[in-house]
Amino acid sequence: MNKIELNSLTLKELREYMVSIQEKSFRGEQVFSYFHRNKKVDIENLKVLPENLRKYLLDNIKVNKIDIYKVFDSKIDDTKKYLFLLDDMNIIESVAMEYNHGLTACISTQVGCKMGCSFCASTKEGLIRNLTPAEMVNQIYMMEKDLGKDISNIVLMGSGEPLDNYDNTMKFINIIHDEKGHNISLRNIALSTCGVVPRIYDLANENIPITLSISLHSPFDAERKKIMPIAKKYSIDELMKACRFYSEKTKRRITFEYTLIDNVNDRDVDIKELIKILEGLKCHINLIPLNPIREFNKDRPSRKNIERVQRILSNRGIAVTIRREMGGDISASCGQLRRAVTQGNNKRF
Numbered sequence: 001m002n003k004i005e006l007n008s009l010t011l012k013e014l015r016e017y018m019v020s021i022q023e024k025s026f027r028g029e030q031v032f033s034y035f036h037r038n039k040k041v042d043i044e045n046l047k048v049l050p051e052n053l054r055k056y057l058l059d060n061i062k063v064n065k066i067d068i069y070k071v072f073d074s075k076i077d078d079t080k081k082y083l084f085l086l087d088d089m090n091i092i093e094s095v096a097m098e099y100n101h102g103l104t105a106c107i108s109t110q111v112g113c114k115m116g117c118s119f120c121a122s123t124k125e126g127l128i129r130n131l132t133p134a135e136m137v138n139q140i141y142m143m144e145k146d147l148g149k150d151i152s153n154i155v156l157m158g159s160g161e162p163l164d165n166y167d168n169t170m171k172f173i174n175i176i177h178d179e180k181g182h183n184i185s186l187r188n189i190a191l192s193t194c195g196v197v198p199r200i201y202d203l204a205n206e207n208i209p210i211t212l213s214i215s216l217h218s219p220f221d222a223e224r225k226k227i228m229p230i231a232k233k234y235s236i237d238e239l240m241k242a243c244r245f246y247s248e249k250t251k252r253r254i255t256f257e258y259t260l261i262d263n264v265n266d267r268d269v270d271i272k273e274l275i276k277i278l279e280g281l282k283c284h285i286n287l288i289p290l291n292p293i294r295e296f297n298k299d300r301p302s303r304k305n306i307e308r309v310q311r312i313l314s315n316r317g318i319a320v321t322i323r324r325e326m327g328g329d330i331s332a333s334c335g336q337l338r339r340a341v342t343q344g345n346n347k348r349f
């Protein structure tokens with residue numbers, strides 16, 4: 001029988017677990033604070049618990065731990081990229097970025113990804129497995145320990161499609177937001193999806209005001225299908241309907257990630273259609289100059305063209321930014337670092 005992973009449980013689940021083993025429910029709160037406020041994982045040192053309970057837990061449950069495998073420190077800005085080693089020897093990638101508004105962590109939600117976006121290195125070996133909630137929170141805690149300060153903003157934008165690992169991602173958000181734990185504001189959490197339409201409706205119905213970020217990359221179904229297989233399943237029309245539902249339900253502005261690819265989606269016709277599909281929607285567009293990968297033989301547009309796209313959108317009253325390139329000297333976009341290391345080592349991860 002699989003053992004329960006205790007630091008993957010929400011506070012409510014931990015209280016219920018304690019009751020299920022004939023303990024008082026407040027023991028669940030003590031364990032939760034130990035994991036998620038003190039960021040500790042060694043139950044044997046949780047001295048506030050009676051010895052018999054500690055022994056019972058050591059025999060009957062498991063606690064997830066992850067280790068830092070490698071850290072890459074940018075020389076040009078305050079970005080650090082981390083490779084973490086999981087207990088089954090898989091490797092995942094996370095990034096910590098220093099902004100004016102605080103320390104932001106970009107974390108992974110899966111090992112690999114099955115979504116197949118052609119510009120993304122994370123998907124090249126497909127999905128290996130989902131991460132547990134504890135593996136997600138531990139990315140945050142390990143970076144905080146290494147950096148000696150707290151993370152204030154989280155983006156679920158590393159390897160993996162968070163809405164393809166829906167239940168674990170929701171538990172992660174519940175745990176990291178809990179005031180008895182890390183207590184990160186929901187408004188400081190952003191979830192990025194390639195557009196898993198039914199799950200966007202589910203997320204809207206959760207009533208949690210996190211920021212939804214959509215990887216759009218083209219306003220045309222035909223073009224989007226070429227670079228994002230999910231577009232074969234859900235049309236732009238269906239995606240935009242789900243986005244409007246999310247925005248109305250949560251009153252939150254939606255971010256659209258738009259990777260600019262030279263002569264693919266940066267033409268006047270693309271930008272004109274983009275303006276059309278976003279009409280009346282509270283949104284923000286994040287333009288991301290393409291970070292070329294070996295398997296996707298396309299270029300980023302010139303700086304002049306990137307700024308031209310920004311100007312056109314801005315003149316139409318759309319909030320638009322160009323993503324600042326962080327840690328450009330320590331490998332590039334999501335998944336590339338992990339892939340470089342795992343391929344170099346020729347290991348199964």
Ligand code: SF4
Nearest residue numbers: 113115117120123160
């Ligand atoms: S961009 Fe995101 S959803 Fe698409 S393949 Fe990469 S990790 Fe998966």
